[in-house]
Amino acid sequence: MDNQNKNLLIATALSFVVILVWFLLFPPPETAVDQATAPATEQTADAPAAVSVPGATPGAAPGTAAPEAAIETVRVPIDTPRLDGSIALTGGRLDVLNLRDYNVTMDPGSPNVQVLDPVGSANPYYAVYGWAPGAGLGPEDVPGPNTEWQLEQGDTLRVDSPVTLRWDSPSGLIFRRTFAVDENFMFRVTQAMENTSDTTLAAAPYGILARHGEPADLKNFFVLHEGAIAMSDGKLEETKYKNIRDLDVVPAEGARAEVMQVAENGWIGFTEHYWMTVLIPDAGTSYRQAVKYNEGRDIYQTEIVLPTQTLEPGASAQVSTRLFSGAKVWETIRDYQEAGVDRFVDSIDWGWFFFLTKPIFWVLHHLHQWIGNMGWSIIALTVILKALLFPLAYKSYVSMAKMKELQPEMEKLKERAGDDRQKMQQEMMALYKREKVNPASGCLPILLQIPIFFSLYKVIFVAFELRHAPWFGPFQDLSAPDPTSLYNLFGLLPWAAPEPASTLALVFIGILPILLGISMWLQQKLNPAPTDPAQAMIFAWMPWVFMFMLGGFASGLVLYWITNNTITFSQQYIIMRSQGFKPDVFGNIKSSFNRKKKTAGKSDSK
Template sequence: MDDQNKNLILATALSFLVIVGWFLLFPPEQQSPAPADQVTATAPGIAPVPPASVSGTPTPVPAATAPAAADAPRVTIDTARLSGSISLLGGRIDTLSLSDYHETLDKTSPKVALLSPVGTARPYYALYGWAPAGDLDSAAVPGPQTRWTLAQGDTLTPDSPITLRWDNGAGLTFTRVIAVDDNFMFSITQSVENNTGAPIRLAPYGIVARHGEPETKKFFILHEGVVRQNDTSLEEIGYGKMPDMDFVEREGARAEVTEVQENGWVGFTDKYWMTTLIPAPGQPFTSVAKYVAQADIYQVESRLPVMTVAPGATAQADTMLFAGAKEWEEIRHYQNDTGIFRFVDSIDWGWFFFLTKPIFAVLHFLNGFIGNMGWSIIALTFLLKALLFPLAYKSYVSMAKMKELQPEMEKLKERAGDDRQKLQQEMMALYKKEKVNPASGCLPILLQIPIFFSLYKVIFVTIELRHAPWLGWIRDLSAPDPTSIFNLFGLLPYAAPDANSILAIASIGILPILLGLSMWLQQKLNPAPTDPAQAMIFGWMPWIFMFMLGRFASGLVLYWIANNTITFTQQYLIMRSQGYKPDVFGNIKSTFRKKPKPDAK
């Protein structure tokens, strides 16, 4: 391999090293959500700010104290996958835990709490109401402080919806029917019966509110905050950007308001969980992302168009609320079978979405067939290598031919002497004559970079990898290898150093060591570069990568080990088929051979 080719590979490897270094410097933080019953010792919470009346007059809302919320009657939510309750104060869906998910690997640890009521550490809830229009007064419509009565049902289950009712005492009767399916989708039907003797105008809305900025991973490849579909446009707004949004809706609140003509949804997304307001497909609505500075509330709204209800008539609005885990299969079901436009894009697929989506779909299929995510990652690696095999074949054939041309290249160097330009010209002529592309060996390396980042994204953001075991000590493929040289790779009953510890960089587990060995062995297919500087850099690179990737997710390290092993096998067999026999053991021996000392002058 000539110096030009070595320099290109070296530049590519070092560029990759820099990018991977960024991940090491800014690793994702593993944090557990606060339990739903953790109560603050601070002042009572404040109610969310509902939409202004359609006429533009702000709707005043009194504070909702924690005792008032706690004293309100509740309706139990009980499904196979959800548990919680609905407060009759405002009809809020404000207590919700996910039965299938624990905060840690310990099955006795608390269930993941998604929604929490006012009075807890981080209130987070959904509520619905009506905004007045025309001459209708805000007191005539239900809002966050309305105390509903339970008209039908006593427990919300997939087989038994509940009905809430409120009579304003002035001829308007409001009804809200709440249903839930077997997974994470609530159906909300709001209706109003007009017995006032005159037409009324009003508009239904839904709100998801979060009090205070939630704890986030603060990792640049992960979006946490508002995610919404505005017809054909997907928009993401981080929590940090919401206080600086341009549109000022009213004093103390900043918002971005978008008119959705046909298909859309809006909500808050975390790494693995999401709460999203979804109007009926085809329904126009106003999508709002709002920050209420006075109350420190982050809020999203879906405002449906104004309805005119004739005397004696009833108007109805149907919407949905997704509150649960971002499981790809379920979200895709809601998209394909319920008609929620591009709902699968609520999962953060990243810049390489055109690779991330199909890679995850194949991984999900393999896991359904194999039943183990670790073996599925290895099977996926085989499929990716098979897909890239034609390119790899050409690359390795070209590398074998380059080896055959080494004697000719040495003669060219002798004839050219110090004339670098003449040497380059004669080398290019030789490549052209022998039909060899010196850069072809770099193409597989370059293609591995977007695949690597796509798979990293898949393992980092998809909930299907969370707490997914492989074998033995690897119980969570989304977390680093838990073994360490400090606990003799799990033989001693001590945990590995904390990720924030100064010892974490040296806390290398079994998988990272296997990664370093696989990279080192792959290098031994070729002799070390003659340039001492290049030889030193290439010699250290496997071990540098071993330490840098040591704190990455186990699933990603497993992929890289499998990829290196398959690459080594492919390259060895193809180069032998072209007449070049890599001296792997000889190259290994030369690594440990004592270098002769230069003669003394």
């Protein structure tokens, strides 16, 4: 049973190694494109193929067709404390949006993050609205993506200062589009249609997000969802870009598409690592939403098509929807959820262990609010997690101490049993039962830490609040790898450490990975090395393998693991001593070096 216990520990450790090898072999690729030198995209969003609109003329569809290249157009400025950008009067589209609070890099002089880009930029990405013509209307009677709108009211879109665009169709119909914005990242777009004719008319309002190609900074990392995201009556749908390209071709849509009917609550759009843009119909609205891909032009689209509006002569109708475009700040998104956006917090990628990642983030967030420093908050979170697991840890370490006390008895049993393994197992089980020792209890805290480790990794990697979050000194971004290394004398020299994916990074590791390796090594020295040479070799190499592998991980995660190891070492040492077993840490360190010398001597003699 003792061997089984050791084998389980080794298997658990090897599982960690396999997972870490995966992280090392498949890190997030560095795919950032220099916006200043990247070639401009000439293709534009084609009109999405027919969307089935109740009451609409067959074949009629919302469209995002735009000029084949950038055009000169009058623009309506957007100016709020957190946003700046503009709305193009050609098409009446929202296609330039920058986030004032966030820079691309840690350098305060770097440009603001731009979430929406116009046609003609390196990565066009924009929101366009319109009406799909129904009974009594043709495509020329409704505003399209190239319609030249006029500014009817307002001159700059500000908080509490909406702007209204107007277009009079050749047939005399009047269309208005009003944009409003709050103090954060939420727009409200109201589309109005006035029937000035003497016949009954019908049209269906729609909204579309069009993205030309994949994002330039796509991480393509398996623990992070990037692509389309949709909520349909409480069901979350996530579709990566590669999976959007693999959707079935829907003849009625004229493109690869997935169409969903929403009864009363939903939203749809695109999400990135830290940014998101989604279309949000008002709660209680029945509508159709779709994810599409135009292969010919490499255009990804998400769209909403609202119920058809039927207007008698002289009547008018208006439909209002919201558009979120900005940073995935948990507190802001939570506030929007409380204001009626169904399950909006789930737009953050909590992962499979959401039942752990959500509460872990909640505690970390409130610790950060109280402490004011994310590094110390991670350390405090680790202390809390270790306190919650302490009852299990106590049983584990008590069991380990008793196992050490029983070691002489176990050696006698092995001598008496000889080669009779069955007899030895039976007598060992009887010994464990008599002494009330459970050898497997030592594994439980280790096994419980695996999902906690992955959940915390997910939180640190995904949560916006960790982006550019400082600790102290050189550690100014806990979502990034350790910026120190021997290459820059651990931050004393004025140049950066090697990139995490480079070969140099495997050699010139930082302070935190080194401290991690030392903390794991010291934790091992609480117990003598296994007598089995193969097991001893695995345990001897493990701290240093972890040290090099974790060099490219987020420094916040490495900080957690160092703190966890330090607390574990202290708990185990104190509890073992309280049970009468005194760990000989220095003796075990000395014996490990003596063993290496003996092994080296035997090799030389051979």
